[in-house]
Structures are given as structure tokens and as C-alpha cells.
Amino acid sequence: MDVVAETGSTNADLVAGVANFADRTALIAEHQDSGRGRHSRSFSGAPRSQILLSMLLKFPGIDPAVLGWLPLMTGIALVDTLRTVAEVDARLKWPNDVLIGGKKVSGILAEVAAHGPSPTVVIGLGVNVSMTAEELPVATATSLALENAAVLDRDTLVRAILRGVAAEVDSWRDSNWGIDALAHRYRERCGTIGQRVRVDLPGGEEKFGTAVDVDEHGRIVIEMENVDSGRPAVLAVAAGDVTHLRPVS
Known part of the structure; x- marks a missing residue:
């Protein structure tokens, strides 16, 4: 040392x-x-x-x-x-x-x-x-x-x-x-699991949802909010900034 x-x-x-x-x-x-x-x-x-x-x-x-x-x-x-x-x-x-x-x-x-x-x-x-x-x-x-x-x-x-x-x-x-x-x-x-979060993805896109897991690849798994028809309800994020948000009242 x-x-x-x-x-x-x-x-x-x-x-x-x-x-x-x-x-x-x-x-x-x-x-x-x-x-x-x-x-x-x-x-x-x-x-x-x-x-x-x-x-x-x-x-x-x-x-x-x-x-x-x-x-x-x-x-x-x-x-x-x-x-x-x-x-x-x-x-x-x-x-x-x-x-x-x-x-x-x-x-x-x-x-x-x-x-x-x-x-x-x-x-x-x-x-x-x-x-x-x-x-x-x-x-x-x-x-x-x-x-x-x-x-x-x-x-x-x-x-x-x-x-x-x-x-x-x-x-x-x-x-x-x-x-x-x-x-x-x-x-x-991991205190992120169970939290409502905002994810800022590379490229500037924002996603909102609840963090539900960390998968075998180390990705945070998000149950998405306001999902448009035909788009996946779950997103696994490998790179991005996560902000813990207050629960929706």
C-alpha cells in the first residue's frame, strides 16, 4: 500500500x-x-x-x-x-x-x-x-x-x-x-430495487418506472411506466444514470 x-x-x-x-x-x-x-x-x-x-x-x-x-x-x-x-x-x-x-x-x-x-x-x-x-x-x-x-x-x-x-x-x-x-x-x-426511478439513458432518453431486479448481467431491471401499446413493459438497463424518485402519492 x-x-x-x-x-x-x-x-x-x-x-x-x-x-x-x-x-x-x-x-x-x-x-x-x-x-x-x-x-x-x-x-x-x-x-x-x-x-x-x-x-x-x-x-x-x-x-x-x-x-x-x-x-x-x-x-x-x-x-x-x-x-x-x-x-x-x-x-x-x-x-x-x-x-x-x-x-x-x-x-x-x-x-x-x-x-x-x-x-x-x-x-x-x-x-x-x-x-x-x-x-x-x-x-x-x-x-x-x-x-x-x-x-x-x-x-x-x-x-x-x-x-x-x-x-x-x-x-x-x-x-x-x-x-x-x-x-x-x-x-x-441494493437500495435501488423497489424504488421508483428515472433512468437517463445514453443519448439523452429518459425512462420512468420501478426497479424490480438486478439480472445476471448486472443490469437494473425496470418495470416501465406509461408504456405505449406494443412496447416492452420491462427494460433491462446496462448503462445509464439512475435517480431515486419519491413514490407517486
């Missing part, structure tokens, strides 16, 4: 040096000024107020078709760590955000750094730890401090997260990269 005071992006650093890093290399930054999440959205925070962590993981023999489950698997590990160590009611928001009380405390980003028979993936995550309400970028975000977490020591949390991710990878490998158990455990922790 390496710690740097500042960098552009821990994910970018590991991806750029992929040939030089061993399996399960972890890189942590006290601050990063070019961090990005899904869809290349930027994010930043006050130095030492967040966990900014990237891990390089190698998967010899894995079916590349299941690599899309890796960020979801990481979300399981992160939720379990926050529940057991920080003692907060963390839940997953599809595909790989973590919410407390409906507000985002963490996000996860996966990038394939090397293809071939032993794919290498870099997983990055950020956790808002001690950020104040004034420091948060949007009103829909939160931090462990604001949620009265039992533990705010970043070193303790980082080590627990790394152990949790390693245990999930080992368990997944032992199952020969099977999906059934992984999908079941994701569904158990």
Missing part, C-alpha cells in the same frame, strides 16, 4: 504503470485534483477529508464477460465494511454508488488496464469521511462524519476496505467466477 500526498488521479497512475505493479497493489492519495467518476465526471474534496483509493487486481483465467461485475462486487465489500466498522446503514445505489440515508457517501469506478488471458483491472473508490456540509459538492451527498459514523479514522477504514475487497475476490475466484451467489448478495444490499 503506497500513500502519496497529492496526485492527479490514483486510477490514472495505476493504469499508466500497469506493467510495473503487482496484483493487489493499492495506491492512496491525501488529495487528487483530477479525480473522476462514471462518465468522466470530476470530483474533489478538501485534503485528508476523504478516502481516495485505487487497487490493481489481476484475474487470470476469468471470463471477460463477467468483468462488469467487478465494481458491483467492490460495492458489496464497501457496504459491508461501512456497516460493520463505521456502523452506518449503507446501501448500494445501482450500479456502484453507496448511499446513507439516501445521500451519496461513496462512488466506485473500474477500468480495464490490460486485456488478454489475465485481465488487469483498476478499481477506484472515494469515500467522504470528515467532509462538512459546506465542503460537500452537492446537497445529495453526505459524509461519514455527518452520519455520526462510529469510526472516522481513515487508516482503519482503508485497511478494512482492502481486506473486504480481497476476501470478495478470493470468494469469487473460489466459485470459478460464478455469478449466482454474487448477484444474490448484491440484490440484498
Whole structure:
């Protein structure tokens, strides 16, 4: 585990040096000024107020078709760590955000750094730890401090997260990269299932409905509202932004 005071992006650093890093290399930054999440959205925070962590993981023999489950698997590990160590009611928001009380405390980003028979993936995550309400970028975000977490020591949390991710990878490998158990455990922790949602699809199209499942491909399954005659009533979404909406009264 390496710690740097500042960098552009821990994910970018590991991806750029992929040939030089061993399996399960972890890189942590006290601050990063070019961090990005899904869809290349930027994010930043006050130095030492967040966990900014990237891990390089190698998967010899894995079916590349299941690599899309890796960020979801990481979300399981992160939720379990926050529940057991920080003692907060963390839940997953599809595909790989973590919410407390409906507000985002963490996000996860996966990038394939090397293809071939032993794919290498870099997983990055950020956790808002001690950020104040004034420091948060949007009103829909939160931090462990604001949620009265039992533990705010970043070193303790980082080590627990790394152990949790390693245990999930080992368990997944032992199952020969099977999906059934992984999908079941994701569904158990997913706060999106059962929610009325808006889905913003690539290309700008909006869909409304109720999230009813996460399928074996990691897609969120939506029962559609206002379905026109002849169009499918159920939509499986592989890529898009999901917003939890208040139930219709």
C-alpha cells in the first residue's frame, strides 16, 4: 500500500504503470485534483477529508464477460465494511454508488488496464469521511462524519476496505467466477430495487418506472411506466444514470 500526498488521479497512475505493479497493489492519495467518476465526471474534496483509493487486481483465467461485475462486487465489500466498522446503514445505489440515508457517501469506478488471458483491472473508490456540509459538492451527498459514523479514522477504514475487497475476490475466484451467489448478495444490499426511478439513458432518453431486479448481467431491471401499446413493459438497463424518485402519492 503506497500513500502519496497529492496526485492527479490514483486510477490514472495505476493504469499508466500497469506493467510495473503487482496484483493487489493499492495506491492512496491525501488529495487528487483530477479525480473522476462514471462518465468522466470530476470530483474533489478538501485534503485528508476523504478516502481516495485505487487497487490493481489481476484475474487470470476469468471470463471477460463477467468483468462488469467487478465494481458491483467492490460495492458489496464497501457496504459491508461501512456497516460493520463505521456502523452506518449503507446501501448500494445501482450500479456502484453507496448511499446513507439516501445521500451519496461513496462512488466506485473500474477500468480495464490490460486485456488478454489475465485481465488487469483498476478499481477506484472515494469515500467522504470528515467532509462538512459546506465542503460537500452537492446537497445529495453526505459524509461519514455527518452520519455520526462510529469510526472516522481513515487508516482503519482503508485497511478494512482492502481486506473486504480481497476476501470478495478470493470468494469469487473460489466459485470459478460464478455469478449466482454474487448477484444474490448484491440484490440484498441494493437500495435501488423497489424504488421508483428515472433512468437517463445514453443519448439523452429518459425512462420512468420501478426497479424490480438486478439480472445476471448486472443490469437494473425496470418495470416501465406509461408504456405505449406494443412496447416492452420491462427494460433491462446496462448503462445509464439512475435517480431515486419519491413514490407517486
